[in-house]
Amino acid sequence: MHILLKNVKIIAPSSPLHGQQKDISIQNGIIHQVADNLEDDRATVISGNNLHVSAGWMDIFAHFCDPGQEHKEDLYSGVKAAATGGFTTVMVVPNTQPALHTKPQIEYVLSKTRHTSVNVLPIGAATKNVEGTGLAEMYEMHQTGAVAFSDGLKPVQSPGLLLKALQYIKAFDGTLIQLPDDHSISAHGLMHEGIYSTQLGMPGKPALAEELIIQRDIELAKYADSRIHFTGVSTRKSVELIAAAKAAGVKVTCSVTPYHLSLTDALLINYDTHLKVNPPLRSADDVQALQEAVLQGTIDCFATHHLPQDWDAKQVEFEYAKNGMIGLESCFGVLRRYLPQLPLEQLITMLTEKPRSIFKQPQPALEEGAAANLTIFDPESEWEFTTAHIASRSKNSAYLGHQLKGKVIAIVNNGQLNK
Structure with a gap:
C-alpha cells in the first residue's frame, strides 16, 4: 500500500x-x-x-471486555475505537471473563489482534483471577507478552500481597499499575464526598480512599525498590504525594484521565449516570490541581480509562448504574478543549514518548x-462530539453534544x- x-x-x-x-x-x-x-x-x-503528524499515540488503560462481555466491546471494536481516537497502541486491562491471569489468556489477546492496525498490549493480572488472594503467574505472562501487571478495575487491597507482587516483578524490571481506591473506605460511595453529595443525598466516596492507597503503595514501592504506576489520580493531595515521592527517588509514575481534567462533581446535579466513574469526579479545586500537575510534569501521561457499558448498565437509577465511560474517541478533543494552556508539543509527548518510556515499549521513529x-x-478543528464519532459498541460518553x-x-x- x-x-x-x-x-x-x-x-x-x-x-x-x-x-x-x-x-x-x-x-x-x-x-x-x-x-x-x-x-x-x-x-x-x-x-x-x-x-x-506525530508518532502514533498510546493509551495505557482501556477495557476491551473480550473475552466474556463482547456485547459491550470486543477486541475488534476496541481496535476501531482506538484507531478512531488516534491511538496506534493500547494497553488493555485484565478484568475480562476469564481474567487475563494466565499465559493462554495473554496469547488469546495477542493472537486475535496481531494483524490489526492497532497494537493491543495485554496487562496481566497481578493476582489469580483478579481476586486479590494470591499472586498470578506474572513471570510466565511477561515471557508471553504482558507489558505490565495490575488487577485493573479491582486494585489490590492487601498491602502484604502487593508488596510480594512488587518484589516479584523486580526479576524482570516490570511495572505494577494501581487504580488507587481503598474499598474498605469507599465501598458504598456513589460520588465524591463533598458539598454536592450532601445536597444530592448520595453516599460520598472520600478523597481519603484514594490518598491512603497512594501513600501506602508509595511506601511499599520504596521498600521493594520496585516500579509502581498510579492511574486515575484525581485529587490535589494525590499529586502532592506523588510529586514528593518522585523528588525522593521512588520509582513512581502516574496518569490522569481526560474526564478528571475536565469535569467536576457539580455536574452530577442531574444524576447523569454517564458521569458515574471510579475514581469519582472530584471538586473544581482538584481539577485545577490536576491541570497544574500536567503542566508542571508531575503527571507523566494520560489514560483514557475507556470502559464500555451497554445501555442497560447506564439507563437505571444512579445507585445501580455501572461505573465508567468510553474515552478513546474523545480523548484528544477533550484535552485540547479543556486544557488549552497545555502546549501541543507537551501534549503529544504525553501521548507518545512518555507512556512508551514508562512501559518500555519501542519509540516509533519519524524518519x-x-x-x-x-x-x-x-x-x-472545532467539532461537536456525537454518536457518529463513536466506533465502540457502547455509547456511554458524558461528552456527547460537547x-x-x-x-x-x-x-x-x-x-x-x-x-
Whole structure:
C-alpha cells in the first residue's frame, strides 16, 4: 500500500524534523521519503488544511471486555475505537471473563489482534483471577507478552500481597499499575464526598480512599525498590504525594484521565449516570490541581480509562448504574478543549514518548526507512462530539453534544491506513 501525506506539520520533539512542514511518502508500511512536493500516482493521498503528524499515540488503560462481555466491546471494536481516537497502541486491562491471569489468556489477546492496525498490549493480572488472594503467574505472562501487571478495575487491597507482587516483578524490571481506591473506605460511595453529595443525598466516596492507597503503595514501592504506576489520580493531595515521592527517588509514575481534567462533581446535579466513574469526579479545586500537575510534569501521561457499558448498565437509577465511560474517541478533543494552556508539543509527548518510556515499549521513529507508526490530526478543528464519532459498541460518553477541539484524521500502523 502506498500512502502520501501532503503538507503535514511534523510534531516529534526528539526528531530533527520537528516543526517542519513536509510531504511524507509511505510504501508497504515503511516511511519511504520525507521531502517537499512529493508525488505518487499509486498512493492514497491525505491532504487538508492544518494537518499535523506525530508518532502514533498510546493509551495505557482501556477495557476491551473480550473475552466474556463482547456485547459491550470486543477486541475488534476496541481496535476501531482506538484507531478512531488516534491511538496506534493500547494497553488493555485484565478484568475480562476469564481474567487475563494466565499465559493462554495473554496469547488469546495477542493472537486475535496481531494483524490489526492497532497494537493491543495485554496487562496481566497481578493476582489469580483478579481476586486479590494470591499472586498470578506474572513471570510466565511477561515471557508471553504482558507489558505490565495490575488487577485493573479491582486494585489490590492487601498491602502484604502487593508488596510480594512488587518484589516479584523486580526479576524482570516490570511495572505494577494501581487504580488507587481503598474499598474498605469507599465501598458504598456513589460520588465524591463533598458539598454536592450532601445536597444530592448520595453516599460520598472520600478523597481519603484514594490518598491512603497512594501513600501506602508509595511506601511499599520504596521498600521493594520496585516500579509502581498510579492511574486515575484525581485529587490535589494525590499529586502532592506523588510529586514528593518522585523528588525522593521512588520509582513512581502516574496518569490522569481526560474526564478528571475536565469535569467536576457539580455536574452530577442531574444524576447523569454517564458521569458515574471510579475514581469519582472530584471538586473544581482538584481539577485545577490536576491541570497544574500536567503542566508542571508531575503527571507523566494520560489514560483514557475507556470502559464500555451497554445501555442497560447506564439507563437505571444512579445507585445501580455501572461505573465508567468510553474515552478513546474523545480523548484528544477533550484535552485540547479543556486544557488549552497545555502546549501541543507537551501534549503529544504525553501521548507518545512518555507512556512508551514508562512501559518500555519501542519509540516509533519519524524518519526515512522507519516503520510507519503515525497519527495524523488537526489540533485546531472545532467539532461537536456525537454518536457518529463513536466506533465502540457502547455509547456511554458524558461528552456527547460537547464542542471539542482537535480532530483525528487518520492513523497509519502495521502497513494499514485507518481514517
